[in-house]
Amino acid sequence: MPWFQEERTLNKQDIIALTHRFADEAKKRICAHPKRVLLLPPDLTRAHCGAGYITEELYNIFAKDAEVQIIPTLGQHVPHTPEQNRWMFGNVPEEKIYKHDWRADAKTIGEIPADFVKEISNGKADWPIPVSLNYKLFDEKWDIILNIGHVVPHEVLGFANHNKNYFIGIGGKDMICASHMMAACCGIEENLGILTTPLRACFNKAEEEFLGHLPDAYFQVVMAYNDADELVHTGVYAGDDVETYLSAARASRKQNITIVPPLKKVVAVMQGDEFYSTWVANKAVYRTRKAMADGGELLIIAPGLKRFGEQPEIDALIRKYGYVGTERVMQLYNAAGPEDDLRDLAVGTAHLIHGSSEGRFTITYAPGDVSRADMESINFGYADYAETVRRYDIEKLQNGFNTMPDGEEIYFISTPSAGLWSTAERLN
Numbered sequence: 001m002p003w004f005q006e007e008r009t010l011n012k013q014d015i016i017a018l019t020h021r022f023a024d025e026a027k028k029r030i031c032a033h034p035k036r037v038l039l040l041p042p043d044l045t046r047a048h049c050g051a052g053y054i055t056e057e058l059y060n061i062f063a064k065d066a067e068v069q070i071i072p073t074l075g076q077h078v079p080h081t082p083e084q085n086r087w088m089f090g091n092v093p094e095e096k097i098y099k100h101d102w103r104a105d106a107k108t109i110g111e112i113p114a115d116f117v118k119e120i121s122n123g124k125a126d127w128p129i130p131v132s133l134n135y136k137l138f139d140e141k142w143d144i145i146l147n148i149g150h151v152v153p154h155e156v157l158g159f160a161n162h163n164k165n166y167f168i169g170i171g172g173k174d175m176i177c178a179s180h181m182m183a184a185c186c187g188i189e190e191n192l193g194i195l196t197t198p199l200r201a202c203f204n205k206a207e208e209e210f211l212g213h214l215p216d217a218y219f220q221v222v223m224a225y226n227d228a229d230e231l232v233h234t235g236v237y238a239g240d241d242v243e244t245y246l247s248a249a250r251a252s253r254k255q256n257i258t259i260v261p262p263l264k265k266v267v268a269v270m271q272g273d274e275f276y277s278t279w280v281a282n283k284a285v286y287r288t289r290k291a292m293a294d295g296g297e298l299l300i301i302a303p304g305l306k307r308f309g310e311q312p313e314i315d316a317l318i319r320k321y322g323y324v325g326t327e328r329v330m331q332l333y334n335a336a337g338p339e340d341d342l343r344d345l346a347v348g349t350a351h352l353i354h355g356s357s358e359g360r361f362t363i364t365y366a367p368g369d370v371s372r373a374d375m376e377s378i379n380f381g382y383a384d385y386a387e388t389v390r391r392y393d394i395e396k397l398q399n400g401f402n403t404m405p406d407g408e409e410i411y412f413i414s415t416p417s418a419g420l421w422s423t424a425e426r427l428n
Contacts, residue, residue, distance in 0.1 A: 005247055034143035109210050263291045263421075288421050304368055
């Protein structure tokens, strides 16, 4: 059971007070006088959840008496710049923030057996998943390890956070590739909004078998829109077990899934200070795909967009193949040799599957810094950014249905990464 949970509208002062309560509980339950503390927050693509100031507060609490280090759980995302770290983590010294390298930093400690993967996925995947994580987790002595994050519907794991911080956030290349490909084979629309997906079950097994000895705990937040159309904290869930995750995920399922009729046109905004690549901006695709009408249009306004992949090799893979649908991607994947890019970078292969509409609706980007030719080369449509924001004033549009002056009806989503939209028929 959770150590504690608070379910109500919470302001920043409330969250900070609960952060102090969490630190006190960790000292009581894990180590009274910690000398070395590790904090594992999400990266800047989830900054809107307040994880930055929560991490800063925890740092300030423990740094009075302990050595405190922070590893943003990047997965294979681009490491933060010093300026981004200051923006997100405030006064935390740059030298205390470690840049996870998914290729160089991994240490393999075991595997999730192929037989288990095959059984839990109903035969859709039949390979082992290596359990490889950042070496600092094991090779350095930690008295307390604290995970911080936002529980929200997620395309790979059903809901984000909890042990995703470990197995993807500070995971190694082989684990990230094998796990993402498994989730893709299970089907993105079969994962979204599910409390325990096949991959989550694999991660739970790995946590129990390989990480049970860690002195760790989780501080998880849930957010939702209030009556004033503002995204606010609605819950905090703190503890050290799977039930802590499930409590938060149940709350997110109630608050963050919006049932709508089939939507013919959706206009979504991916914030310019968080989303720089289609790799992360495609959350607009993931979170709306179950709501899109056949033949509909998804228009994504992405002022920060300047690349496709988070890593150069992933960017090259997306440019090479484009978002061409599951059938074509799997044809290429199955024909590829073990050293070919689609198999070597299977996490990118999975992303190509997730990011396609399968031809059911169109996806158009209004990017800040990507050309029409480049955008169309990966099988997405292009809209001029300046013209798009003149027509769709994102400062004036309200979340939900809007009617434009010329009579066009659109459905506006200001923060797609904060929820999931679905028709009743498509919701699992």
